[in-house]
Amino acid sequence: MKRVLVQAADFDAGAELAALNLPGVGGIGSFIGTVRGGGGLVALELEHYPGMTERALEKIAGEALARWDLAGCTVIHRFGRLEPEQNIVFVGAASAHRGDALAATAFLIDWLKTSAPFWKREIFAGGEARWVEAREADDAAAAAWTK
Amino acid sequence: MTKLLYFAWLREKLGTAEEEIDLPPACKTVGELIGWLQSRGPAYEAAFGQSKSVRCAVDQEFARADAAIAGAAEIAFFPPVTGG
Numbered sequence: 001m002k003r004v005l006v007q008a009a010d011f012d013a014g015a016e017l018a019a020l021n022l023p024g025v026g027g028i029g030s031f032i033g034t035v036r037g038g039g040g041l042v043a044l045e046l047e048h049y050p051g052m053t054e055r056a057l058e059k060i061a062g063e064a065l066a067r068w069d070l071a072g073c074t075v076i077h078r079f080g081r082l083e084p085e086q087n088i089v090f091v092g093a094a095s096a097h098r099g100d101a102l103a104a105t106a107f108l109i110d111w112l113k114t115s116a117p118f119w120k121r122e123i124f125a126g127g128e129a130r131w132v133e134a135r136e137a138d139d140a141a142a143a144a145w146t147k
Numbered sequence: 148m149t150k151l152l153y154f155a156w157l158r159e160k161l162g163t164a165e166e167e168i169d170l171p172p173a174c175k176t177v178g179e180l181i182g183w184l185q186s187r188g189p190a191y192e193a194a195f196g197q198s199k200s201v202r203c204a205v206d207q208e209f210a211r212a213d214a215a216i217a218g219a220a221e222i223a224f225f226p227p228v229t230g231g
Contacts, residue, residue, distance in 0.1 A: 033231055046230070047155055049223060052207035077230060089231055109231060117204065117223075118230025119155035131156050134227035 001072030029105030037084025178212035
């Protein structure tokens with residue numbers, strides 16, 4: 001099972017985990033990215049590249065299914081205006097055993113961060129706004145999976 | 148005609164999200180196209196001047212500076228991605 005969604009709406013993480021509990025599954029790994037508040041942040045605006053985004057996420061999910069013994073994996077990424085503590089991204093991977101589920105989950109979020117065309121803009125109290133800059137640590141985390 | 152798309156701060160600096168152009172015959176690669184775009188005026192110079200922070204996708208696949216652009220329907224320019 002491969003489930004990829006790009007949407008403005010929130011997701012129901014409980015329902016997504018339940019959907020990954022497929023026959024033969026003994027473990028489900030998941031990661032949820034949320035908007036980190038603090039420092040006067042009012043909201044994040046997530047821009048993306050419609051069309052390419054879906055293709056990129058499909059490719060990342062397909063790569064996880066090819067590399068690990070998975071019964072299913074799910075990738076959901078939101079766009080638009082999101083406020084602190086709101087959900088941004090859900091990735092989940094289900095397998096017979098925990099090793100593949102946990103490794104695939106880490107791979108999905110690491111690769112997504114550097115391979116899916118999303119851009120975050122931080123909006124602060126007072127109205128100023130700033131594009132988030134890419135982090136070298138994210139590139140290193142993604143590159144580690146190619147070794 | 149080829150559709151050029153701009154995202155995030157490139158879109159803001161150029162004041163447009165997309166435009167249609169005829170690719171100049173002399174531009175064979177992404178890098179050559181960036182060089183040509185830089186010469187189109189102050190806004191383009193501001194957006195493409197720091198070419199190290201500009202990424203590209205040709206027909207919705209990430210493409211490096213040496214990638215060929217002949218026959219492309221859609222070429223997008225954007226900063227390094229920051230999703231997740």
